[in-house]
Amino acid sequence: MKFISWNVNGLRAVEKKSPSFSEIVTDLDADFFCIQETKLQAGQSPIDLAEYHEYWNYAEKKGYSGTAIFAKSEPLSVSYGINLADFDNEGRVITLEYPDFYLINVYTPNAQRELTRLDYRMAWEDAFKNYLLTLKAQKHVILCGDLNVAHQNIDLKNWKTNQKNAGFTPEERNKFSVLLEAGFIDTFRYLHPNLEEAYSWWSYRFNARANNAGWRIDYWLVDNDFSDKIQNAEILADVFGSDHCPVLLELNI
Numbered sequence: 001m002k003f004i005s006w007n008v009n010g011l012r013a014v015e016k017k018s019p020s021f022s023e024i025v026t027d028l029d030a031d032f033f034c035i036q037e038t039k040l041q042a043g044q045s046p047i048d049l050a051e052y053h054e055y056w057n058y059a060e061k062k063g064y065s066g067t068a069i070f071a072k073s074e075p076l077s078v079s080y081g082i083n084l085a086d087f088d089n090e091g092r093v094i095t096l097e098y099p100d101f102y103l104i105n106v107y108t109p110n111a112q113r114e115l116t117r118l119d120y121r122m123a124w125e126d127a128f129k130n131y132l133l134t135l136k137a138q139k140h141v142i143l144c145g146d147l148n149v150a151h152q153n154i155d156l157k158n159w160k161t162n163q164k165n166a167g168f169t170p171e172e173r174n175k176f177s178v179l180l181e182a183g184f185i186d187t188f189r190y191l192h193p194n195l196e197e198a199y200s201w202w203s204y205r206f207n208a209r210a211n212n213a214g215w216r217i218d219y220w221l222v223d224n225d226f227s228d229k230i231q232n233a234e235i236l237a238d239v240f241g242s243d244h245c246p247v248l249l250e251l252n253i
Helices: 011-015 021-028 116-138 172-179 189-190 225-230
Strands: 003-009 031-038 053-057 067-069 077-080 092-095 101-107 140-146 182-185 218-223 230-235 246-252
Touching: 003 140, 003 218, 011 021, 011 182, 021 189, 031 101, 031 140, 031 230, 053 092, 053 140, 067 092, 092 116, 116 140, 116 172, 140 225, 140 246, 172 182, 182 189, 182 225, 189 218, 189 225, 189 230, 218 246, 225 230
Parallel strands: 003 031, 101 140
Antiparallel strands: 003 246, 031 067, 053 067, 077 092, 092 101, 140 218, 182 218, 230 246
């Protein structure tokens, strides 16, 4: 089973590029295609993917955040958010339930410049982990999305100068470690523990992508009991259209 996750940084903009978002989805031919930062409201989708069921979660604020999942198979149930009002107005989470697993697509809040939203981010981390553990107690969990954190030094180009910046603070990195310790696997590092210069996001400034001065902040996680199902985990850095690139997971399920 093939899964793709991609922060598109504005779906309408990516659909206008060549190749378009729709063409990329068709070419990659995944069973599930999860996207973050759609920047859409209801009724604004520019695409029609006949092969997929579509599920959308919109932020109350226009042109901000938002997530979507395109699934070839219809789920048993669909839920939006994590059932907490403080965290459910930005369209950040979609959960699809299937017989053997939950699929969760998330766009984690950014701590922002000067870490103005770090406290909110820390509260989110605890609430989201508890949400995942509630699901994990029922069946397997497959989680993807832009988690807005580079976990280890190997996960970004310039780690020494970014230790106090959003996405690489000790607080954010520790929360990711705590999540893994709660029973989850970073599938890319599981298969590629020492692979360097493997990034999924690059700033639009300073020719960062051309110089591969990036960060790995887009992930596929699975619960520990699904480790034997992991077949492949890759970063599709040759796919353009956003400041992020898609990340792939293949599971034998």
